[in-house]
Amino acid sequence: MTTEDRLRDAFRADAETIQSGTIRPAPAAPEAARRGSELGADRPPGGLHLPAGLRRARGASRPRLPRPGRVRGLRPAGGDAGWARSRPAVAALAAATAVAAIAVAATVAGGSGGSRSGALSVLGAPTPPAPRYLVGTVQLGHARGLGIFNAQTGKRTGVVRPPARGMSFLTVAATAPGRFIAAAVHSSPHNCSSTRLYRLTLTSRGKLARLAPLPGGRVSGTLTSLGASAGGRVIAYAANHCNGRPGWLGVIRPVTGQSRQWPLRSEGLLDLTLTPDGRTVYFLNTQVLEGDGSIRAMSTSAPAGPMTRRARIVLPAGSASGSGGSIALAGHGRILLACQEIQDTAVLTAYRAATGGELAVLHTWPHVDVSPCTLTAAASGGYLLISDIGTHLWRMQLGSGGTRQLPIATDAVDQVAW
């Protein structure tokens, strides 16, 4: 019996110890309520939150995150001396190879408080058009399907229902504009080991063109993260065993049918990303899953075996002294973007993917009483999708650092890709 099954069983049994008819009757209306007076006493104890809908109904505006911008909000996280130290303007990122000259320029804004803004300039590589459509998991009745959204208008242009009854889509990754890999799993906990990967293709109008099983795309565990190389020649995923124990990092090459796995030991792998060529997988050994908080990289051709011996540390634990977080790659896999929670601030930072050297703090969102943002790089490059922060999804153009709120509420979609 899995941990989840044991929980459900225990909760069900515990619930049955309290039977209908044995609890007290409803309380009488308090006098003040009968008079209709405004007591303002319905705040939960301890000054804790109320549901967003209720807050709006009461006219008390929900604390809003500051609108991200290129300069505003880019300030050190309060209380962390590490962020207060002076950093030189980031010089050109010397190309390890002579192929593309990728330079990163960090514009340090003057003024008190150390405000700074950062932008990544991919020299010689014009920014591609922003993705037209994004795909995210959405609730469809009792199952989770996929919603296709126009990234400009926010309109839902299509829906992909789960491929079979009892299944739900779990997560999705983009391989190219309009092309995705999606993972679907049986909703029943008894079928935990039946995760299947599917190829998804959109029409130019944002409708589903094709949904087909990915060759070799059967995963015997619970998927926690999914990544794809450009074109989808390499798929990487992290999976846990059905009982919740750490599972493995897996790589599938659909063209050749090859797959390889590396068992997880102490790693708490929640977020991974592949370089566009599919040669390297970067992952966050997140503290959320008892990891050490480091960011590591591993060749997807590494021999099978314990991952601790195969993966190199790009950012050691403590260097990005936050918890949780999300990572993405930009600049043809040469720039590593990490969003980390440091105290109550979400910080988006760019690093050299090869060495872990810090390039620029691209943005900060102070006073974020939620998990750090989730990053999704566009398959076409040049753009970053930022979710799980505030009420709407955000788009960042990496070349300019400019951000724009997308007309898609974070409530509307869960796992997203574009």
Add this chain to the structure above:
Amino acid sequence: MAADAVVQELYRAHALTLVRLAHMLVRDRESAEDIVQDAFVRLYRALPRLRDHDQVLPYLRTIVINGCRSALRGRQRAARRRVEHDPPGASAEAAVLLSEDRRAVFAALARLPRRSREVLVLRFYLDLSDTEIAAALGVSRGTVSSTASRAVTALGRELRELEEYP
């Protein structure tokens, strides 16, 4: 419909589930019922200002969860001050009715951080979606997702430890 009738109907529909929810978090029947009674008293006052009645149940859940937090904080304060109080263990009735395996689950659950316990109860007892859990706890869906993953893993570890070293 008058406020009295609305609340009475809501009580009939949801009080039992909410008492069970509170019981799973505070492990004490009396406290659980107190918390739910208090939640409905608050609902009387809030009802005239609730434009969206779809928000009533999420509101009640939030008030109950916050009430459980207050109750548990009160117990911790009492413990620090060495004040006599009922232990936060399972009620005698529940202890009798629950099997050893189920008691082990609740013992392991009690070792988890507060938010982890709340996420697990909301997900595996009430079968709420991540969005609904996020609304009830006032956190993001990402936090719910990561907390749930961590909590299930940690709970499995605690259960193994309890089984190996009871």
